[in-house]
Amino acid sequence: MNSKTTQLRHLLSSDGTEFIMEAHNGLSARIVEETGFKGIWASGLALSAQHAVRDNNELSWTQVVDVLEFMADATSIPILLDGDTGYGDFNNMRRLVRKLEQRGIAGVCIEDKLFPKTNSFIQGERQPLEDVETFCGKIQAGKDAQSDDDFCIVARVEAFIAGWGLDEALRRAEAYREAGADAILMHSKLSRPDEILAFATEWADRAPLVIVPTKYYSTPTEVFRQHRVSLVIWANHLIRSAISAMQDTAARIQASESLVDVEGQIATVAEIFRLQGADELLEAEKRYARSARAETSAVILAASRGQALRELTRERPKVMIPVAGKPVLRRLVDKFKAQGINDVTVVAGYRSEAIDVQGVRIVENGDWEETGELASLVCALDAVGPDTIVLYGDLLFRTYILNNLLDWDAPLLAVVDSSPLDQAQGNTNDIAYCNARDDRAMYQQRAFLDRVCADRDWQGREPDGRWIGLLRISGDGRDAVGRGLDALRADPGFPRMGMPDLLNQLIEQGDAPQVQYITGHWMDLNNHDDLQRAAGFAQGHRS
Numbered sequence: 001m002n003s004k005t006t007q008l009r010h011l012l013s014s015d016g017t018e019f020i021m022e023a024h025n026g027l028s029a030r031i032v033e034e035t036g037f038k039g040i041w042a043s044g045l046a047l048s049a050q051h052a053v054r055d056n057n058e059l060s061w062t063q064v065v066d067v068l069e070f071m072a073d074a075t076s077i078p079i080l081l082d083g084d085t086g087y088g089d090f091n092n093m094r095r096l097v098r099k100l101e102q103r104g105i106a107g108v109c110i111e112d113k114l115f116p117k118t119n120s121f122i123q124g125e126r127q128p129l130e131d132v133e134t135f136c137g138k139i140q141a142g143k144d145a146q147s148d149d150d151f152c153i154v155a156r157v158e159a160f161i162a163g164w165g166l167d168e169a170l171r172r173a174e175a176y177r178e179a180g181a182d183a184i185l186m187h188s189k190l191s192r193p194d195e196i197l198a199f200a201t202e203w204a205d206r207a208p209l210v211i212v213p214t215k216y217y218s219t220p221t222e223v224f225r226q227h228r229v230s231l232v233i234w235a236n237h238l239i240r241s242a243i244s245a246m247q248d249t250a251a252r253i254q255a256s257e258s259l260v261d262v263e264g265q266i267a268t269v270a271e272i273f274r275l276q277g278a279d280e281l282l283e284a285e286k287r288y289a290r291s292a293r294a295e296t297s298a299v300i301l302a303a304s305r306g307q308a309l310r311e312l313t314r315e316r317p318k319v320m321i322p323v324a325g326k327p328v329l330r331r332l333v334d335k336f337k338a339q340g341i342n343d344v345t346v347v348a349g350y351r352s353e354a355i356d357v358q359g360v361r362i363v364e365n366g367d368w369e370e371t372g373e374l375a376s377l378v379c380a381l382d383a384v385g386p387d388t389i390v391l392y393g394d395l396l397f398r399t400y401i402l403n404n405l406l407d408w409d410a411p412l413l414a415v416v417d418s419s420p421l422d423q424a425q426g427n428t429n430d431i432a433y434c435n436a437r438d439d440r441a442m443y444q445q446r447a448f449l450d451r452v453c454a455d456r457d458w459q460g461r462e463p464d465g466r467w468i469g470l471l472r473i474s475g476d477g478r479d480a481v482g483r484g485l486d487a488l489r490a491d492p493g494f495p496r497m498g499m500p501d502l503l504n505q506l507i508e509q510g511d512a513p514q515v516q517y518i519t520g521h522w523m524d525l526n527n528h529d530d531l532q533r534a535a536g537f538a539q540g541h542r543s
């Protein structure tokens, strides 16, 4: 694609009539481009109006340039700045041109009035014009200051606005052309195009002609084509439409004291995100944010009732039983959120409607009564991402256990409590056998699971601890789990299988999970005794 300056030059020099549209900030500029316009008019009127100041150079030129930078960054089509009188003399003009080039602006239009200027439609005939020679010097200074040959300087003749006739308009236009102007903008405030068409006829295409038909808007565009107008500027119609829309919306909300009337009629927040380019940032994150740990998610298995808790689970699953005033599930989710893990999926089953915890995604295992933990895990398989913690929903554990789990770098990591089993309370089905005993003197010891089962005497070995129901799956571990589940699914007993079956399958297929040993500092909820201890645990009274 051509540079913006070259694009603007082509718009001015092309054989046909081209059109550019007003914009006044990054957002409106982006809208102009995506609508299909080939260029943008950075209107002085609109730029100042959006800041609620007058079109009298009340906005400083550096403030204008700052807005232009946002407009240029948001677009790939050329911007022609309405540079008023050039914000001073020839010297100010030189600096302006250099700064505009630095900010990616394709050209500037300057008008032959005096600083500070007034909008042409406010008492135009009382506005004095700049001396022709002085203005020619300003054009020449601007042309000499540009470093890109295609940067365009458009000279705007205000003779008709100030009440002069065709001769003066022609005299000035010709002088400006000779001084180096790349195009002539002839302005008129009549509601008919007479002045402009008379000028166009006499001008006879000596240099590209630019017009602003704000007042003579009813003239058919075909007439401009016939008169070989190079560029038509639709000069202020986006700021005006924004004003109407804002006035209407504000009034309706104020009158109804509600958003109901307007909601369906205004741009959605999603549309704002689209215009801001939010998608591109998500894509870029995939490419560039890779050094940071992949975003961790959690899948909480909470489909079972908790049969042993009887009455307490008549109306709710056990994960919703309050412990020290807060449901266990809420405690887990809060713990994850505190570690920046916001993507939490809960597999619900029994009394799923009673799971009333904000900030989680709930998926249902409809067959919870007939199935086990692996069937629940399969329901949430799409939530198992590049880094996911899978755990039982009735777990209480100290925060450091989660921190340590997140610190380790292993595709599969299972938390095993190496406390002696005779001290173990609650569920003791998940007895762990590992290839190395817990060496408490070692930091991040490399031990791997050999087996997880209910057998306390597996292969005549002494147990190494208990798997507490926490498994982290990251990187290649995700594929290993996928392969493991595929293998197990072939077994007719699959629907009833639990997490230990998956762990053992992983071991058999050569993907044994690494072990993170702990000693205590956790518990699960299986019966009333557990519940009684849980309140104290949750309040931190015991380790």
Ligand code: SPV
Pocket: 043, 044, 045, 046, 082, 119, 120, 121, 212, 214, 235, 236
């Ligand atoms: C502008 O858009 O700021 C212009 C065009 O200068 S006009 O308002 O018609 O003078």
Ligand code: MG
Pocket: 043, 044, 045, 055, 082, 084
């Ligand atoms: Mg203007």
